[in-house]
Amino acid sequence: MGKRKSTKEDLKRILELLDMEYGRDDKCYLSYEKPYELLFATIMSAQCTDERVNRVTEKLFKKYDSLEAFAKAELKEFERDIHSVGFYHMKAVHIIEAARVLMTEYGGEVPSDIDELTKLPGVGRKTANVVRGHIFGIPSIVVDTHVKRTAFRLGLTDEKDPVRVEFDLMKKLPEDHWTLINLQLISLGRQICHSQKPACEGCFLAGVCKRRL
Numbered sequence: 001m002g003k004r005k006s007t008k009e010d011l012k013r014i015l016e017l018l019d020m021e022y023g024r025d026d027k028c029y030l031s032y033e034k035p036y037e038l039l040f041a042t043i044m045s046a047q048c049t050d051e052r053v054n055r056v057t058e059k060l061f062k063k064y065d066s067l068e069a070f071a072k073a074e075l076k077e078f079e080r081d082i083h084s085v086g087f088y089h090m091k092a093v094h095i096i097e098a099a100r101v102l103m104t105e106y107g108g109e110v111p112s113d114i115d116e117l118t119k120l121p122g123v124g125r126k127t128a129n130v131v132r133g134h135i136f137g138i139p140s141i142v143v144d145t146h147v148k149r150t151a152f153r154l155g156l157t158d159e160k161d162p163v164r165v166e167f168d169l170m171k172k173l174p175e176d177h178w179t180l181i182n183l184q185l186i187s188l189g190r191q192i193c194h195s196q197k198p199a200c201e202g203c204f205l206a207g208v209c210k211r212r213l
Contacts (some may be wrong), residue, residue, distance in 0.1 A: 004210040006155035013208050014154060015177055018184040021204050027183060028134045031057060035110040035135045036067050036102060039120075040095045042127045048085045056085055067108050070099035094122025112136040125163055129182075139178035141166045146189025147182060153193060155210030 006014065029050040032038040037057070045053045060081055064070045078092045085091060098120045102108060110131060111117055117128035129140035141147075143162040151157050157168040173181060192199045200206060 004155055005158070006208065006210060010155065010208045011172065014156070014205060015173075015181075017204055017208070018181070018188070022184045022187050024180055026134070026179060028130075029186075030054065030130075033061070034067075035131065036070070036099070037061055038134060039098070039110055039123070039127070039131050040070070042130045043094055043098070043122045044082060044085045044091055046091070047087060053085055056082055067099055067102060070096060071103050073099075091122065097121040098123065110135065112138065114140075125166060129166075133179040133182070139175045140182075141169050141173075141178045142182040143169075144182075144186065145195075146193075147185045149195060150185045150189045150193045153198070153209065153211060154205065 028038070030038060030041040030045060031054045032041055041053055041057050044056065063081065064073060073092075073096050075092055075096060078096060079088050082088050082092060082095075101120055102110065106116075112132060112135070114125070114128045114132060117123055117131060118125060126142055126144060129142045132138040133140040133142065143151075143165045148160070148162055148165050151165060151169060152160065156172065157165050159165045159168050169181065170178065188205070189195075192203050200209070200211060203209065
């Protein structure tokens with residue numbers, strides 16, 4: 001199909017319908033209590049479900065109950081601790097090293113600046129924006145596979161690269177929807193707008209969706 005873009009009127013209606021369907025509450029699908037816990041959980045969530053990560057961190061955050069404990073973790077043991085999240089070797093390396101950097105360079109605090117966050121091992125813009133949005137309340141657009149897919153199908157962006165999608169949506173969406181859109185489009189992608197077989201019939205966005213499959 002051609003790249004049919006959403007008009008300003010379409011965009012306004014899409015946001016209204018998303019608000020009606022999913023609400024405007026700020027919520028996080030990953031379980032955490034401390035800022036660094038969300039950072040590490042998000043690193044682990046790459047190509048893994050939030051549910052599985054939460055099952056792992058339920059025990060992990062009790063075993064490693066401080067940032068210092070993560071920084072001192074033994075790699076092979078830590079790999080076993082997070083084995084079920086997949087890509088466990090690099091995730092373990094990144095988390096342990098990130099903990100050490102936070103201890104030595106940031107006084108044990110998670111920075112809010114995106115450039116500082118993306119300097120940390122294993123932290124890209126997606127992870128940084130999750131932390132900025134949920135920990136610091138900074139409006140941020142998180143582009144995961146669901147957001148990228150649904151934003152394109154709805155006609156909100158022509159971009160496919162996650163960083164380009166992020167900046168494109170930042171230009172088009174009102175700032176008060178930046179963090180909300182992450183949660184709403186993730187829910188849409190999980191429940192209706194599936195990768196292989198989107199349930200277009202009966203979708204509450206059918207009237208404004210450009211259906212760019």
